Amino acid sequence: MDINGAVVLVTGASSGIGAATARAASRAGARVVLIARREERIQQLAKELGESVALAVPCDVTDRSQIEGAVQAAIERFGQIDVLVNNAGQGLQATVDAIDPDDFRAVLELNLLAPLVTTQAVLPHLRKRSAGAIVNVGSGIIWSTLPGSGAYSASKAALQKLSAIARAELADEGIAVSMMFPSITETEFLGRVRGNVEDARQMEAASGLLPQSPEGAADMILGLIRSGAEQADLVPEKFGGTLNS
Incomplete structure (x- = not known):
């Protein structure tokens, strides 16, 4: 679909891939809705992009009522939603015998259920236009x-399956559901990992992978x-x- 003139809603827009995606979409001519809990950051980004084409909505995407409120704010401001980028997410580093069930529930809420509920909130507006795009951000770790990556990998593997089935269900309605799988990316992700942060840092360092830029991931999402x-x-x-290296 044509991004120029589209309204693009991005979750996790306060930093990293989400913020980079919002900037890239804005450069491509989109109006953007910035969704994140850190209000100061998204307000600053909205000012950077231009408040006539960017709307910052503080929102905890694990709260259905807040998601519905954010979607309504987007409709009231721009009159439509054309694209949803489900980017908000969090890691969890722990061996299977040490996974805290409360941590796992929280990660599943954010990485799996929040994209589902946000998709459900946006779908009626995409269906009105018989067109749209949904991009779910997964992880190459699957x-x-x-x-130590079992819980996080499981959440992202489940998101991949959910996305594949949603794609099949919505294809005839003109709505494309896609998955983006980043590699290690230069973001704040590691600092927010649940469980053993030091083990997560060591696992990343041992991989031998060079961190990629969030801008590269954003360009892939726009593609x-x-x-x-x-x-x-x-x-x-x-x-x-599929990356040649």
Whole structure:
């Protein structure tokens, strides 16, 4: 679909891939709705992009009522929603015997249920236009078997399956559902990991992968919006992706 003139809602827009995606979409001519809990950051980003084309809505995406309120704010401001980028997420580093069930529930709420509920809130507006794009941000970690990553990998693997089925269900309505699989990216992700942060840092360092820029991931997300392709990744071939390295 054409991004120019579209209204693009991005969750987790306060930093990293989410903020980079909002900037890239704005440069492409989109109006953007910035969704995140950190109000000061998204307000600052909205000012940077131009408040006539950017709307900052503080929102905890694990709260259905807040999601519905954010979607309504977007409709009131711009009159439509054309694209949803489900980017908000969090890691969890712990071996299977040490996974805290409360941590796992929180990660599932954010990484899996929040994209579902946000999709459900946006879908009526996409259906009105018989067109739209939904991009869910996963992780290339699902193609590896790394000790300590079981809970996080499980949440992202479940998101991939949910996305694939949503794509099949919505294809005839003109709505494309796609998955983006980043590799290690230069963001604040590690600092917010639940469980053992030091083990997460060591696992990343031991991978030998060089962190990629969030701007590269954002460009890939915009490519999916334009093409409607099923998926794209920035993961090297030896780790299960398609990136030549």
